Amino acid sequence: MSARALGLLGLALLPLVFLGLFFAWPVASILGLGLRDGGVLDVLTSADTWRLVGFTVGQAAAATAVAVLAGMPLAYVLARCALPGMGLLRVLIVVPFVLPTVVVGLAFRALLPDGGVLSIVLANAFFNVAVVARTVGGLWAHTDRRAEEAARALGASRWRAFTSVVLPAIAPAIGSAAAVVFLFCATSFGVVLMLGGARFRTLETEIYLRTVELFDLPGAAALSVLQVAAVLAVLVIGAVARRRRETALALRRSVETARRPVGGEWAVVAAACLVLVGLMVPVIGLVARSLSGGVDGYLALAGQGDSNTLQVPALETVQNSLRAATDATLLAMALGVTSAVVLSQVRRGRRVLGEALDVALMVPLGVSAVTVGFGYLITLGDLPVLVPLAQALVITPLIVRTVLPVLRAIDERLRQAAGTLGANPLRVWREVDLALAGRSLVAAAGFGYVVALGEFGATSFLARPEAPTLPVAIGRLISRPGVLNNQMAYAACVLLMLVTVAAVVVIERLRTTAVGEF
Amino acid sequence: MCSRASRSPGGDLAKQARLGAALLVAALAAGCSLSGGQSQNQSHTVTLVTHDSWQVDKATFEEFQKTSGIKVTVSPNGDAGALTTKLVLTKSNPIGDLAYGVDSTFASRALGEGVFAEYRSPEAEQGPQRYKLDDTGRLTAVDVGDVCLNVDTGWFTQKGLPAPASYADLIDPRYKDLLVVEDPATSSPGLAFLLGTIAANGQNGWQDYWTRLKANGVKVDAGWTEAYSQDFSGSSGKGPRPIVVSYASSPPSEQGRTKALLDTCYRQVEYAGVLAGAKNPEDARKVLDFLLSQKFQSQVAEQMYVYPARAGVALPDSWKTAAPLPDKPAQLPADQVQANREQWVQQWRKLVQG
Missing domain, CATH: 3.40.190.10 (Periplasmic binding protein-like II)
Structure with missing residues (x-):
């Protein structure tokens, strides 16, 4: 084994040990507890179970399709168009991602009172459009424009040039984004409960009910095993599909590839605007709701709510949120970047190994927060440290997904050339990979930060009472009677949006000044 | 093919340092947190x-x-x-x-x-x-x-309709489409309300009662938040339905706009x-x-x-x-609830949502 291979193996150990300790062990323990008593076959052979699987996969696939279709025009505009307001657009589209599910659930119930499945699909897509726009936009911005221009010059229609030149180049990013969105939608919990009016059940809601309400651990474990199996199947299919598509691209500076749209491109811009309007409707509804009683809700944010609903003033929870998100993002960046480097390198030769690590990193996104949470409880105890760890589990795969397509698209010959010229592996990484992918790294950190800010599932499960995060505080305010609590909840949502916007703006600044433009 | 990205070595070093620092901070943050929270005085x-x-x-x-x-x-x-x-x-x-x-x-x-x-x-x-x-x-x-029905008193005054007072009133056609409840499978007040109707109508009579309730247009939400703060007309959400399953203690927060029906409470x-x-x-x-x-x-x-x-x-x-304490709330023995709840909830689901 060469020194280089050893080094890679060493790097790979960091994410593997983390995953093993903070994911595989707890999940295996809780499943083991449930499966010990048998009864799994009953669950697996029940028609009810398979209806659950069908609905879970079906609604997630539909939501993923909607999110991809809606996200593509935005990705195009972000990547290819030099128009005023691009910075604002980049910031606005991430806002939905941080909104607490309970608030979005209420907003969609107000917009589509008898929505049922349609509103579940739309709400899940609403949350995830940003994943598509940012992941795909990230790679698209760096793909060479001249290839498609050549195709056009040779007589290809705009559509033909897109499908035969652009699409193959950005397909890995689309696949990546779709996989992430699918997992988010398949495990979405609050939205399904609220909008399904409890009539529509998914594996996720059923695992929760069986574990918490009915204490049917064998049943819950059987469903969790199914969930893991389904997630693995989707990821493996995704990996196989990606394998055939990923090719080295001549990456370009994004300023070189963006320009003012011409002709038919305006149609795509118009589509993007339409999507943006769609995304902003619930957001504006929330802002309006927060102001329905004047500014009382906002003024009350300095306090703890009607009859001290919160244990600390609402404003203080902002600080908790920022602190927890910073911890989680740093941890996830360390894990995510290490993993992405390993994955981009291991690809040649030991492909299967690399893909196994890739899939392993994604699995936590598709496994029930209830399973993970109870698993933590019986293995790691109730240590406060768990919040950033649990958040890092969710963010790491997102970082890998954002950075990896760019790293993989780097032409290997560049690295070889650097090596030939005498650079050691670290230097090669610095001069080639970091130089080309630095911008994506910062973008990934920014997105990870936003996800951590809005993360609710694991946090509400593990957060300490004296340090609630802003989403946890919103959840608490909205689940109490009283006009003031309600107004405060909506005002706190707007505050969360503002904090998110501010965080994204700061990180975007960092991206252009510190890392340099590429 | 070659990279067009040319940059000065100095810039790269600075970048490297920043990245290194970020990684270090990450390691420190993880380290600190791991050691935190354990240094408590065990004695008291x-x-x-x-x-x-x-x-x-x-x-x-x-x-x-x-x-x-x-x-x-x-x-x-x-x-x-x-x-x-x-x-x-x-x-x-x-x-x-x-x-x-x-x-x-x-x-x-x-x-x-x-x-x-x-x-x-x-x-x-x-x-x-x-x-x-x-x-x-x-x-x-x-x-x-206690979990009790809450009503929007202003709504009933305005319509010139007496507010309902008992479980039996809820199946009266005069109160059609006015009630919103929570799903007993997903909500604790929802379960309490189901148990209340079982206590009131008996183990053999509650299914019939719910069949009539369904025919009278009961709406079922998954949780208290959407039922109370969105579909109920007496809360800040100003929804369409003036009767909701909530708590005996909810009215004081609504400044006299609502009241709890004390004969519909489950302890x-x-x-x-x-x-x-x-x-x-x-x-x-x-x-x-x-x-x-x-x-x-x-x-x-x-x-x-x-x-x-x-x-x-x-x-x-x-x-x-x-919000006085209800003086004669319904209650089922705990062991009876434990023994039957899953079956009751399943039956309820078939009946109301099937």
Whole structure:
């Protein structure tokens, strides 16, 4: 084994040990507890179970399709168009991602009172459009424009040039984004409960009910095993599909590839605007709701709510949120970047190994927060440290997904050339990979930060009472009677949006000044 | 093919340093957190495991800790169901010394699994014993939080319709499409309401009652938040339906716009107990005494929207008229609930949602 291979193996150990300790062990323990008593076959052979699987996969696939279709025009505009307001657009589209599910659930119930499945699909897509726009936009911005221009010059229609030149180049990013969105939608919990009016059940809601309400651990474990199996199947299919598509691209500076749209491109811009309007409707509804009683809700944010609903003033929870998100993002960046480097390198030769690590990193996104949470409880105890760890589990795969397509698209010959010229592996990484992918790294950190800010599932499960995060505080305010609590909840949502916007703006600044433009 | 990105070596070094620093901070952050939280003084520390609704007047709580010399760490663990599940899963290595918040619907599970140890607090004689589950002295009532129908009084005055008063009224066609309830499978007040209808109509009569309720246009939401704050007309959401399943204690928050129907209440009692295998059972007992003390009991109404279990504790002024304690709520024996709830909920689902 060469020194280089050893080094890679060493790097790979960091994410593997983390995953093993903070994911595989707890999940295996809780499943083991449930499966010990048998009864799994009953669950697996029940028609009810398979209806659950069908609905879970079906609604997630539909939501993923909607999110991809809606996200593509935005990705195009972000990547290819030099128009005023691009910075604002980049910031606005991430806002939905941080909104607490309970608030979005209420907003969609107000917009589509008898929505049922349609509103579940739309709400899940609403949350995830940003994943598509940012992941795909990230790679698209760096793909060479001249290839498609050549195709056009040779007589290809705009559509033909897109499908035969652009699409193959950005397909890995689309696949990546779709996989992430699918997992988010398949495990979405609050939205399904609220909008399904409890009539529509998914594996996720059923695992929760069986574990918490009915204490049917064998049943819950059987469903969790199914969930893991389904997630693995989707990821493996995704990996196989990606394998055939990923090719080295001549990456370009994004300023070189963006320009003012011409002709038919305006149609795509118009589509993007339409999507943006769609995304902003619930957001504006929330802002309006927060102001329905004047500014009382906002003024009350300095306090703890009607009859001290919160244990600390609402404003203080902002600080908790920022602190927890910073911890989680740093941890996830360390894990995510290490993993992405390993994955981009291991690809040649030991492909299967690399893909196994890739899939392993994604699995936590598709496994029930209830399973993970109870698993933590019986293995790691109730240590406060768990919040950033649990958040890092969710963010790491997102970082890998954002950075990896760019790293993989780097032409290997560049690295070889650097090596030939005498650079050691670290230097090669610095001069080639970091130089080309630095911008994506910062973008990934920014997105990870936003996800951590809005993360609710694991946090509400593990957060300490004296340090609630802003989403946890919103959840608490909205689940109490009283006009003031309600107004405060909506005002706190707007505050969360503002904090998110501010965080994204700061990180975007960092991206252009510190890392340099590429 | 070659890269067009040319840059100065100095810039690269700076970038490298920044990245290195970021990684270092990450490692430090992880390290710090891992070592944090373990350096507690073992001698007089008690961990109180609660549900998420735990709330206490800061001054009262601090004063108790100061005078008793016991440091109490509060650890909320989800709703009553999640709390009970966690206690059962960790019974061989308990996550605290005493637990508060296991309610009458989940108590049988916890008792059956041997989660709690016997402790008969002297304070329990001051009223909490009224709500005892059995004679083993393992769980002591701390508070009562009855689930009742709430109505939007203004809505009924405006329509010139008398507000309903009983379960039976709800199937009256005059009240068609006016009621919103929560799903008993996903919501604790929803389950309490179902149990209330079973208590009122009997184990053989409730299915028929719900069939009529469904025919009379009952709306079922998954949780309290959407039912109360969005579909109910008496709350800030100003929804379309003037009758909702909520708590006896909800009206004081709505400034006289709503009232609870006291003949439609189901009693929910919240209990506390010292955990079997607690590290510090002695101090845990003192904390349980504190939960039952006059001082703690007199602030539960304001802090947690529940009624004190202790007798003779005054309610806040705003509650005396808007939210008196229901005097004859329905209640089913805990073991009967435990034995039948899954089956009842399944039957309910088939009936109402099938």
